[in-house]
Ligand code: FES
C-alpha cells in the first residue's frame with residue numbers, strides 16, 4: 001500500500017509533504033524540489049557515490065541519533081519519515097562558512113569538474129563523525145580521531161573520473177591523527193621544505209565540537 005506522507009528535514013529545513021509519488025527517489029526530490037543541488041545523478045544504481053547523503057535517525061528509547069550514508073538515488077522519498085538528511089550544503093556553505101572538509105578538498109586540488117565532490121565530502125564527514133564517537137585519545141588540535149587507513153576507506157564507494165584519487169586521498173588523510181605530513185602531496189597550504197609542525201598549523205583546522213547540528217529538535221517527537 002501507499003506509505004504515509006513523510007515529514008523530514010534536509011539541512012535543518014523542515015519538509016512536510018501532503019502526498020508522495022511512491023516511485024520518487026530522495027535524489028530526484030532534492031534536485032527538483034529543493035535548492036540543495038549538490039547531490040548528483042551519476043549511475044542511478046548505487047554504484048558511484050555522486051548522490052551520497054547522510055541520513056540521521058533518532059531513537060527515542062535510547063535518546064540517541066544514528067547517522068549513516070545512503071545513496072539518495074536508491075532511497076525512496078516515502079521511506080524517510082522522521083529522518084534528517086544532510087547534504088554537502090548542510091556541512092558548510094558560502095553563507096555560513098565552509099567546513100574544513102571543503103577547504104581541504106579545495107586546497108589539495110581534490111576537486112576538478114566537481115561532479116563527485118559533494119558525495120566525497122559527505123562520505124568523509126560521516127567517517128569523521130563515527131571516529132569522533134570512539135573513545136580513542138584526543139588528537140592534537142585541528143586533527144580528528146580518524147586513522148589514515150579509515151580516511152582512505154572513507155571514499156572507497158565514491159568514484160571520480162578526473163583526479164586519479166591521490167589528491168582526494170590526501171585531503172581525507174590530512175584529518176587523520178596518525179598522518180605523516182610528508183606523505184601529503186602538492187597543495188595550496190604550504191610550500192616544499194616546510195617543517196611538519198608548520199604544515200599542520202597551515203591546514204584549515206577541524207573542530208568536531210563546532211560542526212553542524214545534524215538532528216533538529218522538531219523531529220524528536
Ligand atoms: Fe550513483 Fe546514486 S547516482 S550511487
Ligand code: FES
Pocket residue numbers: 110111112113114115116117159160161162163
Ligand atoms: Fe570530476 Fe571527480 S572531480 S569526477
